[in-house]
Amino acid sequence: MPSAALAALVRLRRSNGWIWGTMLFSALISLTASFVLSVDAVVLAADPRAALACNINAVLSCGTVGTSWQASLFGFPNAFLGLAAEPVVITIAVASLGGVRFPRWFMLSAQVVYTLGVVFAYWLFFQSYFVIGALCPWCLLVTLSTTLVFTSLTHVNIRDGNLYLPPRASAAARAFVDAGLDALLVTVWLMAVVTMVVVKYVPLMT
Amino acid sequence: MSNQKTPPTPSRGTRREELRRQQEAASARAGRLARATWIVGLAVIAVMAGIMVWAFTRPADPGAAAPGALVAPAGATDAGAVVVGQESAPVTVTIYADFMCPYCGQFERANGGDLAAAVSAGTAKLELHAMSFLDNASSGTRYSTRAANAFATVANADPAAAMAFYRLLFEQQPAENTPGLTDAQLTDLARQAGATEAVTASFAEGTYQPWIAQVTQKAWDSGVKGTPTVLINGQTFTGDPYTAGPLAAAIAQAAGA
Numbered sequence: 001m002p003s004a005a006l007a008a009l010v011r012l013r014r015s016n017g018w019i020w021g022t023m024l025f026s027a028l029i030s031l032t033a034s035f036v037l038s039v040d041a042v043v044l045a046a047d048p049r050a051a052l053a054c055n056i057n058a059v060l061s062c063g064t065v066g067t068s069w070q071a072s073l074f075g076f077p078n079a080f081l082g083l084a085a086e087p088v089v090i091t092i093a094v095a096s097l098g099g100v101r102f103p104r105w106f107m108l109s110a111q112v113v114y115t116l117g118v119v120f121a122y123w124l125f126f127q128s129y130f131v132i133g134a135l136c137p138w139c140l141l142v143t144l145s146t147t148l149v150f151t152s153l154t155h156v157n158i159r160d161g162n163l164y165l166p167p168r169a170s171a172a173a174r175a176f177v178d179a180g181l182d183a184l185l186v187t188v189w190l191m192a193v194v195t196m197v198v199v200k201y202v203p204l205m206t
Numbered sequence: 207m208s209n210q211k212t213p214p215t216p217s218r219g220t221r222r223e224e225l226r227r228q229q230e231a232a233s234a235r236a237g238r239l240a241r242a243t244w245i246v247g248l249a250v251i252a253v254m255a256g257i258m259v260w261a262f263t264r265p266a267d268p269g270a271a272a273p274g275a276l277v278a279p280a281g282a283t284d285a286g287a288v289v290v291g292q293e294s295a296p297v298t299v300t301i302y303a304d305f306m307c308p309y310c311g312q313f314e315r316a317n318g319g320d321l322a323a324a325v326s327a328g329t330a331k332l333e334l335h336a337m338s339f340l341d342n343a344s345s346g347t348r349y350s351t352r353a354a355n356a357f358a359t360v361a362n363a364d365p366a367a368a369m370a371f372y373r374l375l376f377e378q379q380p381a382e383n384t385p386g387l388t389d390a391q392l393t394d395l396a397r398q399a400g401a402t403e404a405v406t407a408s409f410a411e412g413t414y415q416p417w418i419a420q421v422t423q424k425a426w427d428s429g430v431k432g433t434p435t436v437l438i439n440g441q442t443f444t445g446d447p448y449t450a451g452p453l454a455a456a457i458a459q460a461a462g463a
Contacts, residue, residue, distance in 0.1 A: 052448070054307035054340060055432030133383065179240035184247040188254075195254045202261045 013183060017097065019152050024093035026148035027086045033141040034082025040066055040138075041077035065136035070127045078124065082142060085117060089149055096156075107162040111153055118150045125193070135201050144190060151186040158182075276416045279362035283333060285428065286421030288361040290369045291331030297324070297460045300333040300437040302430045305353035305375050306340040306382060313434040313447045314376035320454035322369060329461045334372060337422040337433060340382070349386025351418055356392045356406075358414035363405040371399035 012018050044066050065071055071078060092102065092110060102110075125143045128136055157163050158173045165173060176182060282288055287300065299321065303310035324330035336354035344350065353375055361368040374395045380386040387395070393406040425435075436443040436453070438460050445452030 053309050053432035053434065054304060175236055175240075179236075179243075181240060181243055181247075184244060188247055188250050191251055191254045195257055198258045198261045203264075 010180065013180070019156055020093045020096045023149050023152040024090060024097065026145040026152070027089040027093060029145040030082055030142055030149065031086035031090065033138045033145070034079045034086060036138050037066075037079035037142070038077060038083055041071070041079060065128050065132055065134050065139060068127075068132050070124060070132065078120075079142075081117070081120075085113070089114070089153075104160075104162045104164070107153075107157050107160070108164060111157050111163065114150055114153055118146055121146045129196065129200070135197070140193075140197060143193065147186065147190060147193075151182060155182055274412070274416050276420065277413055278417050279358045279414060281361070281365065282358075282417075285333075285335070286417070286424045287333035287335050288358065288368060289331060289333055290361075290365075290372075291325040292328050293331065295325070295328055295331040297330040297457050298333060298437075298439055299324075299330050299457065300335070300440070302335040302337060302425050302435040303433050304337045304340045304350050305357070305379065306343050306350045306386065307433045308379070308382060309448075310434045311376045311379040313436070314373065316448050316450045317453045318373045318376065320450060320457070322373065324454070324457050325369065330457050332369070334368075335421055335425055335430075336418065337425055338418045339422055339433075343382045344380075344386040345384060347385045349380065351415055352389065352409075352412075353387070353392060354418045354421075355412050355414045356389075356396060356409045358417065359408055360396050360399070360401045360405060362414075364401045367396070367400035371396050371401065374399050 074081075088110075096102070121143050124139065128134065128139060155177055158170075158177050161170060161174075163170070163173075278286075279288060301313075303314070321330070321332060325332060334357075336357050338348070338350040338354050340350045341348040357368070357372060357375065360371045375392075378387065378391075378395060389409050392409055396406045396409075397403070434447060436447060438456055443453060443456055445456055447453065
């Protein structure tokens, strides 16, 4: 019965294991990508001339993402932020999988900080897509996994009422999540990002 | 009138029922809305999946390399270099470059004079590998291939003009992500460099395009990672390529050794 399978799927998606597991998995990917990008940044800093060439990976232009001013907006490589933030998310996910319930104010703070991170990730994505014009696969991975961490965190915080929303907004948000619309939204969103990248870069690589 | 002012008070039972009906209607409305949203969302996902399939499978654009017979310009090396200068010159400077690569332009503008001087003094000969990997950076006109083909055409028929043409191509280098120079502009530069009209007339035929593609592949295969890559007597030049001086000094040193 498809409806039984559907019900099982909905139950799985709403389970704590799935939600925190998704968050853990995505945060691990983000951390790995941040690590790779940080190493790249350090290598680049040691030998700035390494970047002053048109290399084999030039997809669209010889300007690389790593040497752009956007890549170290705060005076140090952006990837360092990921190295600092993702372990916190990993800790939250692992502790929650182990049954820990964090206070509301704690989860709200996590939501606020991570929201800023997501905004920053998308600003970077649009800069590299439209301004720098070079594809950075590890950066793209950070964009996608950051989105997944953000949506699982938001899902939990809406479900557990951690966001201090007014009652009506809270009810609406919960109805939205209960209908599974957050999953739909994030799927559409990630597909849109991937489609943008595919449409722009695939013709250039063939 | 008076009826409206004092509506009949419903009994407790009907009121509860009314409330329940309202709630049911509201949740049915919400359910319908959620279902509609799901349908729209899934449709959007399907459309995007279709766009991706299209992006992966659409035929290569007609401007892409027409596979033709592989023709190498006269005097080219097996590795794919056009040789400029006297065979007896003690120093060989090998340069891998793409005419669209801005760093190659910087390199050429910094060292072109010194290289030309070393060639005419008989100190050095140049092995010029013209690559085409930045074809995507010219708004679809495949400037790297067109320019490299023009260069190979001149090197084949008017070798004396090759060096001057090579330098002009970098002097007049177009910016990345622009259509680049037109075939007519390439012709003008070649004429300035001393090529004959009979030679420039064949630019549009793209005789050496398959060879250029092969040169590019051979460069990657030989371990070249980017452009410009410069070798002096087979040794990678590690000095500063973007200021005049270090390269000339390295050539002089190699000549003296």
